[in-house]
Amino acid sequence: MSRSSAVITLDQSDLQAWAAGFAGEIIQPADPAYADARKVWNESIQKDPALLLRPTGSSDVIAALAYARDRGLEVAVRAGGHSIAGFSTTEGGMVIDLSRLKGIRVDTQHRRAHVQAGVLWKELDRETQAFGLAVTGGLISSTGVAGFTLGGGIGWLQRKHGLACDNLVSADVVTVDGSLVHASEKENSDLLWALRGGGGNFGIVTSFEFELHPVGPEVMSGLTFYPGESASDVLAFFRDLQPRASRDLMLAAVLRLAPPAPFLPEDVHGKPVIVLAGMHAGPLDQASRELAPLKDIAKPIADVMVPRPYVQMQTLLDASWQPGFQNYWKAEYLSALPDGAIQVLVDHLATITSPLSDFKIPFLGGAISDVPEEGSAYGHRDAPFILNINARWAESSDADRHIAWTRDLWREMQPYSAGGTYTNFTSVDDQDRTPDSYGEVKYKRLSELKRRFDPENVLHLNQNIRP
Numbered sequence: 001m002s003r004s005s006a007v008i009t010l011d012q013s014d015l016q017a018w019a020a021g022f023a024g025e026i027i028q029p030a031d032p033a034y035a036d037a038r039k040v041w042n043e044s045i046q047k048d049p050a051l052l053l054r055p056t057g058s059s060d061v062i063a064a065l066a067y068a069r070d071r072g073l074e075v076a077v078r079a080g081g082h083s084i085a086g087f088s089t090t091e092g093g094m095v096i097d098l099s100r101l102k103g104i105r106v107d108t109q110h111r112r113a114h115v116q117a118g119v120l121w122k123e124l125d126r127e128t129q130a131f132g133l134a135v136t137g138g139l140i141s142s143t144g145v146a147g148f149t150l151g152g153g154i155g156w157l158q159r160k161h162g163l164a165c166d167n168l169v170s171a172d173v174v175t176v177d178g179s180l181v182h183a184s185e186k187e188n189s190d191l192l193w194a195l196r197g198g199g200g201n202f203g204i205v206t207s208f209e210f211e212l213h214p215v216g217p218e219v220m221s222g223l224t225f226y227p228g229e230s231a232s233d234v235l236a237f238f239r240d241l242q243p244r245a246s247r248d249l250m251l252a253a254v255l256r257l258a259p260p261a262p263f264l265p266e267d268v269h270g271k272p273v274i275v276l277a278g279m280h281a282g283p284l285d286q287a288s289r290e291l292a293p294l295k296d297i298a299k300p301i302a303d304v305m306v307p308r309p310y311v312q313m314q315t316l317l318d319a320s321w322q323p324g325f326q327n328y329w330k331a332e333y334l335s336a337l338p339d340g341a342i343q344v345l346v347d348h349l350a351t352i353t354s355p356l357s358d359f360k361i362p363f364l365g366g367a368i369s370d371v372p373e374e375g376s377a378y379g380h381r382d383a384p385f386i387l388n389i390n391a392r393w394a395e396s397s398d399a400d401r402h403i404a405w406t407r408d409l410w411r412e413m414q415p416y417s418a419g420g421t422y423t424n425f426t427s428v429d430d431q432d433r434t435p436d437s438y439g440e441v442k443y444k445r446l447s448e449l450k451r452r453f454d455p456e457n458v459l460h461l462n463q464n465i466r467p
């Protein structure tokens with residue numbers, strides 16, 4: 001693929017004249033920084049933008065949008081760059097890369113965090129935990145706060161404190177007509193409703209305000225590994241525990257081939273395992289009591305579920321989720337996990353195609369289901385589980401078999417679907433499922449808001465809501 005055709009069309013004297021009013025960084029294909037700047041987390045996505053702009057504030061974002069609109073450039077918006085579908089880059093268009101917007105202000109008195117759009121979860125967790133506070137954040141610390149929150153935001157604290165988007169109190173949004181709009185319960189409340197799960201469809205958020213909660217600093221958390229042969233028993237236990245688990249407890253069942261981790265016996269490396277990964281956000285003695293039955297389901301291969309700092313738990317899984325690999329993901333909310341579903345999962349553990357892939361089922365419920373289904377854009381709040389299939393491999397030439405395995409597992413789990421998918425986990429071929437993520441009534445309301453805030457669908461590189 002040629003990496004140069006689209007870019008020469010930019011009029012350099014026009015760009016130079018415009019740049020006088022732009023305070024941020026401008027990166028073009030000829031610049032040394034371009035090779036790194038064009039990359040996104042998912043190596044399967046290879047696109048060459050004509051221009052990357054790194055604004056220093058809302059006025060730069062307004063200027064960038066105007067530049068793109070006036071010259072007919074496609075716009076991609078990037079915060080942490082973790083979109084699996086590759087929405088945060090464009091072939092021949094402009095990337096508005098918000099990574100220089102790193103400001104965080106923690107208001108301990110009101111338990112609020114004011115967070116600029118380029119902040120990553122590891123940065124926000126560190127800052128809030130300095131004061132014993134936190135908001136539901138990603139399981140992997142390199143994820144961007146912005147894209148994660150706008151799509152929903154599933155994390156270890158969600159059953160106690162709701163999704164990230166449920167904790168979004170207000171936002172500053174640059175709309176495509178160049179206005180700066182504040183969205184809160186009092187001002188533009190319908191826009192806030194849409195930002196809580198409706199993704200990047202309505203404007204570019206430059207700053208987020210979150211509600212914070214006392215957390216930790218030590219929480220019982222980590223991983224318990226069981227042999228693959230115990231997968232049915234572990235999944236049945238996990239299923240039966242969900243309706244009676246406390247809101248402090250968030251567990252995910254993870255099925256994969258054992259990684260070569262130092263705490264796992266060498267003879268297990270590369271063999272099928274099932275892992276219960278989790279965190280208990282309550283007092284340590286309560287956590288010990290509630291987690292004690294995990295040791296009796298089957299004999300664990302390794303048990304590293306121990307008291308540890310919350311910030312450490314937030315980075316515990318990072319090593320397996322580095323950038324630079326090929327990825328194809330699919331997700332489905334599940335209405336239940338009957339024995340038939342467990343059998344499908346166990347069968348696909350036996351045929352998993354890559355030592356880097358996994359599929360996982362986190363608990364949902366708790367505080368997520370407290371918000372009425374129509375209370376925010378985010379959908380399927382009643383689902384007790386979600387299935388995330390994360391195929392991951394090294395060589396691009398290998399894609400077909402990993403993608404086929406992913407689609408096969410997803411297809412066989414359809415009888416247990418709650419009727420939709422989570423937009424933050426979808427791949428590029430899932431666009432037609434966006435309406436199902438919200439349901440008919442909410443999708444209609446979201447379309448009306450899209451018509452109001454972005455009638456020409458300038459911001460279409462996302463799980464697109466059509467105006």
Ligand SMILES: Cc1cc2nc3c(=O)[nH]c(=O)nc-3n(C[C@H](O)[C@H](O)[C@H](O)COP(=O)(O)OP(=O)(O)OC[C@H]3O[C@@H](n4cnc5c(N)ncnc54)[C@H](O)[C@@H]3O)c2cc1C
Pocket residue numbers: 041076077078079080081082083084086087088089098117137138139140142143144145146147148149150151152153154155199200201203204205206321424425461462463
């Ligand atoms: C390794 C990994 C781990 C993950 N773990 C979790 C997890 O634990 N829980 C979970 O819920 N999800 C998880 N995800 C999915 C994640 O929530 C989405 O990929 C999300 O889009 C990432 O946000 P980002 O800012 O990094 O992405 P980007 O690629 O930068 O942005 C994705 C999209 O969000 C929109 N967007 C981003 N910033 C803005 C903004 N400021 N204003 C308007 N629109 C914007 C744009 O449409 C953009 O294309 C994970 C993804 C990866 C790759």
